[in-house]
Amino acid sequence: EPEVTQTPSHQVTQMGQEVILRCVPISNHLYFYWYRQILGQKVEFLVSFYNNEISEKSEIFDDQFSVERPDGSNFTLKIRSTKLEDSAMYFCASRQGGFRKLFFGSGTQLSVL
Amino acid sequence: AQTVTQSQPEMSVQEAETVTLSCTYDTSESDYYLFWYKQPPSRQMILVIRQEAYKQQNATENRFSVNFQKAAKSFSLKISDSQLGDAAMYFCAYRSEGEGGSQGNLIFGKGTKLSVKP
Numbered sequence: 001e002p003e004v005t006q007t008p009s010h011q012v013t014q015m016g017q018e019v020i021l022r023c024v025p026i027s028n029h030l031y032f033y034w035y036r037q038i039l040g041q042k043v044e045f046l047v048s049f050y051n052n053e054i055s056e057k058s059e060i061f062d063d064q065f066s067v068e069r070p071d072g073s074n075f076t077l078k079i080r081s082t083k084l085e086d087s088a089m090y091f092c093a094s095r096q097g098g099f100r101k102l103f104f105g106s107g108t109q110l111s112v113l
Numbered sequence: 114a115q116t117v118t119q120s121q122p123e124m125s126v127q128e129a130e131t132v133t134l135s136c137t138y139d140t141s142e143s144d145y146y147l148f149w150y151k152q153p154p155s156r157q158m159i160l161v162i163r164q165e166a167y168k169q170q171n172a173t174e175n176r177f178s179v180n181f182q183k184a185a186k187s188f189s190l191k192i193s194d195s196q197l198g199d200a201a202m203y204f205c206a207y208r209s210e211g212e213g214g215s216q217g218n219l220i221f222g223k224g225t226k227l228s229v230k231p
Contacts, residue, residue, distance in 0.1 A: 033218065043158070043204060043221040056218060089156055102219065104158035 002026045006092050006105035013082055014113055021077045021108045023092030032075045033093040033102070034067065036060070043091065049075065082112045115140045117207050119222035126195045127230050133180075134190045134225045136205030144210035147181065147188045148219070152202040161203070164188065166210075192227075200229040 005024040013019050025032050034046040047057040047067055054067065066078045075094075079086055092105040116139045126132035138147070149161040164172045164181050171179050176196075180189045192199055205222040 042223045045218045
């Protein structure tokens with residue numbers, strides 16, 4: 001089965017630093033997502049991306065966050081100035097159109113110290 | 114806005130027995146999709162089963178089945194012949210029908226932690 005690939009699996013950073021989380025969605029997929037999960041809590045939607053632009057973002061996705069699909073292959077999430085509360089597992093996901101399965105990556109655990 | 118509620122933070126089942134996990138949701142939409150995801154300790158999100166709201170027939174995937182009650186806005190997951198490998202966190206999720214915008218995004222419940230006793 002095709003996979004969504006996320007790198008790195010674990011990222012440690014200092015508060016105030018910029019981080020970029022990387023994802024390679026499945027090649028023929030059209031819709032891309034970032035979700036996050038704070039330890040012990042539910043998975044929360046951050047942002048969806050379609051046709052090279054953000055289609056929706058949640059309240060969590062403030063000005064510190066940005067997404068890019070720079071080369072038609074990678075899909076990145078950037079946090080400009082990390083805060084302690086940004087520590088979470090970040091999941092990338094992608095799907096084709098229609099009622100198609102959403103494929104999740106294995107996640108990047110971000111730890112902000 | 115749509116919400117998903119899982120009222121059982123933890124459940125336990127004996128190996129080979131059957132367990133049912135509850136999920137209710139709130140929506141004003143008539144067309145939507147519902148999902149159950151499994152999250153083992155590795156924290157990978159694994160799709161277990163999905164249901165289209167317009168289908169009256171309950172979805173089934175091997176030992177996993179759902180009881181979808183549209184009028185009651187209930188979507189429970191039944192695991193038959195429970196196995197040790199079923200131990201995980203289970204999340205119920207809702208998605209609006211249609212493409213683009215918010216319609217493709219999943220709304221998750223808080224999850225139910227399932228333990229399987231040998």
